[in-house]
């Protein structure tokens with residue numbers, strides 16, 4: 001019955017798109033204005049300056065009317081030439097897709113990583129990158145590409161360590177980083193970490209619907225783009241940077257998503273970017289305590305790189321994670337992330353990003369716990385109880401009138 005609509009709101013607890021706050025939906029509902037008209041430039045300048053603060057950069061950020069995949073392509077197409085060697089690192093499914101995209105563009109990606117499934121349970125091993133770059137005496141490798149928050153596994157790699165590895169090898173390769181699901185959830189510092197291109201998207205920590213994505217640039221990346229030979233037109237930075245100086249775009253931007261972006265930046269800055277990170281870390285800790293209490297395994301095997309964005313929950317042998325998700329979807333109106341690629345059916349992913357708060361997380365964990373029980377998974381203890389104990393013992397009253 002296509003008309004059937006379950007009561008209450010749907011719990012969209014996948015690791016992006018994350019639920020869009022009402023405030024952003026309202027901002028998006030304003031009439032679309034002339035993108036060449038007199039009012040538009042002020043909006044353009046406002047969002048371009050605001051998004052620089054979120055990336056922690058003083059350099060330009062390009063905004064594309066595209067999903068994250070477009071921004072992935074843009075980062076490569078603007079900085080590299082056909083046949084260039086690039087060093088990529090396999091943290092999971094998204095690193096694998098970026099690698100595939102690089103091959104399709106005519107690049108020669110080399111895929112580093114720990115063997116088998118281990119690579120999908122740990123962060124980027126910076127010493128492996130350092131060793132490989134040191135061996136590349138002729139500097140044939142033109143870029144190092146890593147995923148900051150690997151959305152398929154729930155692992156957040158140490159980007160500063162990757163920067164140090166490139167510097168220790170005294171290698172001139174560009175550093176390209178995907179923080180599509182990390183931005184505005186996990187600490188990220190484009191300038192301080194010496195990243196040349198950071199790729200991100202709208203539908204995760206920024207809480208927007210899918211549809212816009214970003215390239216944050218460095219002066220070195222802009223210089224590389226002037227001699228890079230991969231074909232580019234829609235993705236080309238030059239006209240974009242020129243037009244952006246006055247807040248305009250070379251082609252029709254996604255005006256209504258830019259309204260939402262302005263509103264999202266205002267919300268994030270009103271809470272405080274650092275407090276947004278603290279909130280994500282605390283919710284992630286509560287979620288992990290629930291998983292530990294259940295007696296289930298977390299996909300990320302290294303506590304130093306646990307993701308504040310999502311938690312991957314590994315099923316015991318013989319349990320189909322997709323069946324657990326199906327039960328939860330049908331009975332409790334909640335969507336959880338599927339296991340992707342190498343971990344399909346082995347795990348599911350709980351998203352706790354964006355506007356998520358204590359009670360949204362508790363509802364999410366309740367749905368998981370009931371669904372796991374219904375699927376016949378033997379749980380050691382109540383995860384929801386463990387999460388509540390942690391949340392109540394770390395709760396802080398909001399700074400507002402009472």
Ligand code: PLP
Pocket residue numbers: 016067068069070094147149150151152178179180181201210
């Ligand atoms: N990279 C990461 C880390 C992602 O999480 C995603 C999407 O989930 C992508 C890339 C691809 O982005 P999109 O699906 O917006 O094209």
